[in-house]
Amino acid sequence: MESGRHCLAKTLVCHLWSAISKALFAEFLATGLYVFFGVGSALRWPSTLPSVLQIAITINMATAMVVQVTWKASGAHVNPAVTLAFLVASQISLPRAVAYVAAQLAGATVGAALLYGVTPGHIRETLGVNVVRNSVSTGQAVAVEVVLTLQMVLCVFASTDSRQASGSPAAMIGVSMAVGHLIGIYFTGCSMNPARSFGPAVIVGKFTVHWIFWVGPLTGAVLASLIYNFILFPDTKTLTQRLAILKGTTEVETAVGVEPQKKESEPSSGDIEMESVGQIA
Template sequence: MWKELLSVAFYRAVFTEFLATSVYVFFGLGSVLRWPSALPTILQISITFNLAAATVVHISWHVSGAHINPAVTMAFLLGSRMSLARAACYMVAQLAGGIAGAATLYGVTPAEIHGNLGINTVQNGITSGQAVAVELILTFQLVLCYFASTTHHRNSNSPAPFIGMSVALGHLIGIYFTGCSMNPARSFGPAVIVKKFAVHWIFWVGPMTGAILATLIYNVVLEPDLKSLAQRLAILKGTFDMEAEDREEAKESRQAVSLHNSHPGTLP
């Protein structure tokens, strides 16, 4: 654990999560401001969150893994893809980034425009239970997309386009129900700035539950994770060499592709 905590790369990754989340929240919330000359549309908001997510994921992917979301970090922790210390630091950085992004937007926007700064609320007669269920489903598909698009032996390219599309998909539906959070940091930032926490718990319970469910479905059913208990504990403590494991997976993938090319029909 101490080796990880004392490395420069660790703090570079934590800072990257802070920076990426603040940029994501600034641009995302900026799309929901109600300017009198051009009120936002559902499509505009969805596209902006799409582009913001894709941009920050592409920027931060190779540095921190581009979580920008405590729910995603929780999923990766439970899926034995990161240590407990890294997950805790990521979540703190993401929440701080959410506050920084919301505060910056608040500071550069006229008082009559920023309003409630796009905080997530329950809308259109939706009950709290229905809102939690919707946030669960929206985050469920997002976390599944994260797992599928960041699996090294399947895809070595940037997952930015796929994650951006998943974020847009959630907004195209979720805006009608809750304004679409899928990300506690996105909800926490503006809530802190405007000091409004009514039904804020929904935007923690829904996304976190969806992330946990997605972790179970992906790592048990869709692509079973065969790590041993000893490996999982080593990852949790931060003593497992994840980079060596990734290199081994990449090597096995290249060998499989080479075998298939030299002997067509030997692999599905």
């Protein structure tokens, strides 16, 4: 009997580790690809300087691509701000959120390093590091990043909420990223994603006003999470349930195209409830 329980526990741990490691690799891969293509579209080639529209379209397609590829594996957050938003919404545990952010930052750094390595020296310059335009104040830059990220995270929640959405959210999240870049490029180069700003900054060693690209997006993400999950479409989780999810003792099985289970009974001893949480950019 004791041996049977030990085998069952070992099997559950193996399944759990397999799922978590796959999700972390998905976040690493998606963020690396997003940074490679997104930042790459902004490089200034003398023969053909990139237009704002070209960058926005590339960001749109790159976002849709990485979300479509990895959203079933990890929820395709691809963005520490999105991960924080889902943490505030009690749709991901704190340990998993921390692991996701670490994977995203690592992926962004590798993606930026790869781009740096394949780009000629006179082209890569500062490698698309986000900077505040001369005519824009620090306060204005933060405010712009808050608004841009807020609309994107609201779109993420709306397009991954199983109560009102179905199918892949890739297209709509890509559109929200493009909308943000069509305006944000004129102010801050448009971050909306701390990992996107972090990767190139690490590679070229340029961290001037880097804090803006953390404070703005993270603040916008928290506001969007509160607006969507507590005002527009509040859920029924109790405080006890939220604390259990935060600690990782109870996992969530909502969002990202996964239909909620109809029965509310406790899972059997052989079941594992895994998080399937939503997305990007």
